[in-house]
Amino acid sequence: MGFSKTVVIGVCGGIAAYKALDVISDLKKKNININVIMTKNATKFVTPLTFQALSQNMVVTDMFAEPKAWEIQHISLAKKADLMLILPATANIIGKVANGIADDMLSTTIMATKAPVIFAPAMNTNMFANPIVKENINKLKQHGYNFVSPSSGRLACGDVGEGKLADTKLISAIVCSMLYDIKDMTEKRVLVTAGPTISPIDPVRYLSNKSTGKMGYAIAEEARDRGAKVTLISGPTSLEHPFGINVINVKTNEEMYNEVLKHFDSQDIVIKSAAVADYKVEQYSPKKIKKNNERLEIKLIKDNDILKKLGELKTKQILVGFAAESNDLIENAEAKLRNKNLDYIVANDITSSDTGFASDNNKVVILSKHGEIINLDKMPKKMVARELFNFINV
Ligand SMILES: Cc1cc2nc3c(=O)[nH]c(=O)nc-3n(C[C@H](O)[C@H](O)[C@H](O)COP(=O)(O)O)c2cc1C
Structure with a gap:
């Protein structure tokens, strides 16, 4: 059976990188095609092989790798995506996109896509509270980017506060809802x-x-x-x-x-x-x-x-x-x-x-x-x- 929708998941270098696997697993069960782009730093947390096995697609990590087929990959993935999900979204990727920086495969694809983009931030409480991060998030929201707010709790670093990745079930549900084709009740x-x-x-x-x-x-x-x-x-x-x-x-x-x-x-x-x-x-x-x-x-x-x-x-x-x-x-x-x-x-x-x-x-x-x-x-x-x-x- 063919896939009806494609979600490109951008995984960044944060402790919550492994949680992207849960979301991929949820979405695969709904017959959604998944392509994963990992930042170089994300590969320090989870191997590309794990994402490859779960998504059943090649994982892209390097913008200048020899292409498998003749296509410019950041453009082809940007076009192929019905939706992009950045999970976990680091302070770094949020800052880069908010300031128009496209210096790796993930930031370049986000810049090139016309599909809706959801950021699911996860970071240390102080990082999340940093006014520069807040400004960047607000700027991205004004430009139509979507956010699933992090929750509060005990973080991997031992701090307690806001910055914990939102519940993965919630994130999967939001993705599915946004992919839904029938929008015939907007006035109701x-x-x-x-x-x-x-x-x-x-x-x-x-x-x-x-x-x-x-x-x-x-x-x-x-x-x-x-x-x-x-x-x-x-x-x-x-x-x-x-x-x-x-x-x-x-x-x-x-x-x-x-x-x-x-x-x-x-x-x-x-x-x-x-x-x-x-x-x-x-x-x-x-x-x-x-x-x-x-x-x-x-x-x-x-x-x-x-x-x-x-x-x-x-x-x-x-x-x-x-x-x-x-x-x-x-x-x-x-x-x-x-x-x-x-x-x-x-x-x-x-x-x-x-x-x-x-x-x-x-x-x-x-x-x-x-x-x-x-x-x-x-x-x-x-x-x-x-x-x-x-x-x-x-
Ligand atoms: C153990 C460890 C955990 C980290 N966790 C996070 C995190 O949860 N959120 C975050 O924004 N940065 C985190 N960082 C910092 C990022 O890895 C760093 O800012 C990096 O430049 C992000 O690169 P990327 O956005 O290209 O993946 C962590 C770093 C280390 C070493």
């Missing part, structure tokens, strides 16, 4: 809800459900990748905050209700994929309930129906609901679509063990209020999210 504001809600019983116990939030997070990320401005209202999950998305954390149905209503008016599309508790505990016990009795009865009462409320309030918004059903999937989904005044409903059969809750895959049917229906095969949740937005045809 999208609100997504995800995860479960909880209903507290006493200070240590609560009722909840099996939702992990994976489907909703995938939808929010797909909308972000397509250029939308995304707000994600999330119940408690173990998922990491996705970058570039306004994440609002809530716990209970009521908190989710309040946040959703606060943001609803300004949205173009609202996708309610959260598994919101239908019932709440009638009487919360402020003290921990003791195990004195053989039987313990907890009374539940109906909680807010957020989706129904949005169906009543809706003006211009496209409203999408989810139906997790264990029987009569289509009939139940159609009824929910009508009763709650939805535009679309995504229905899935939760009795299947390898799709639905907690799984990375889902198998869904999407119905529209106009009677259209698509029946999707089992696929990763990110693909389901893509099909959903394709179907909504925003």
Whole structure:
């Protein structure tokens, strides 16, 4: 299978050079072609052979090496790149590019490319705090270069502070997002809800459900990748905050209700994929309930129906609901679509063990209020999210 995209990764002489290997490994799994350019100093930290083996391409280190084919390599790589990632970006490369210096293969290729360039700096805290480095970064940002800011932590030199390379998973996700071809939602504001809600019983116990939030997070990320401005209202999950998305954390149905209503008016599309508790505990016990009795009865009462409320309030918004059903999937989904005044409903059969809750895959049917229906095969949740937005045809 051919590669659809090429990322040229520039590795510089810093302790974090080995972390570029993780990013290459992530991107290769996504079938992205990788060409590595190493600075001379980078080769002191990791051998070119390691990068060659992982990228499955020749690694370029020397601008004046005998070319393997007749092409001027810094120009050919600059043209071939759909994106350049400089990782780790040393104070040196940042300073060189900011000042128009092109004295080796990497700095020359950065200068020659028209592709977007991302710098992922990593350096000692004092170096990162140096006003000259800061000025250089600001200058590059003004010229349209992108940066993934370093995080704070314990650095290899023993200092603690800002300058640690950003998380490599985050860097890979940003690269993939920037490579995404479909940018058809740049004018859209999208609100997504995800995860479960909880209903507290006493200070240590609560009722909840099996939702992990994976489907909703995938939808929010797909909308972000397509250029939308995304707000994600999330119940408690173990998922990491996705970058570039306004994440609002809530716990209970009521908190989710309040946040959703606060943001609803300004949205173009609202996708309610959260598994919101239908019932709440009638009487919360402020003290921990003791195990004195053989039987313990907890009374539940109906909680807010957020989706129904949005169906009543809706003006211009496209409203999408989810139906997790264990029987009569289509009939139940159609009824929910009508009763709650939805535009679309995504229905899935939760009795299947390898799709639905907690799984990375889902198998869904999407119905529209106009009677259209698509029946999707089992696929990763990110693909389901893509099909959903394709179907909504925003
Ligand atoms: C052990 C060691 C670790 C280094 N780590 C970093 C670093 O993390 N970030 C940085 O900007 N420079 C670091 N340097 C300094 C750079 O290697 C030096 O500035 C060099 O000129 C960078 O060259 P390059 O940008 O062409 O790779 C380190 C140097 C040594 C010896």
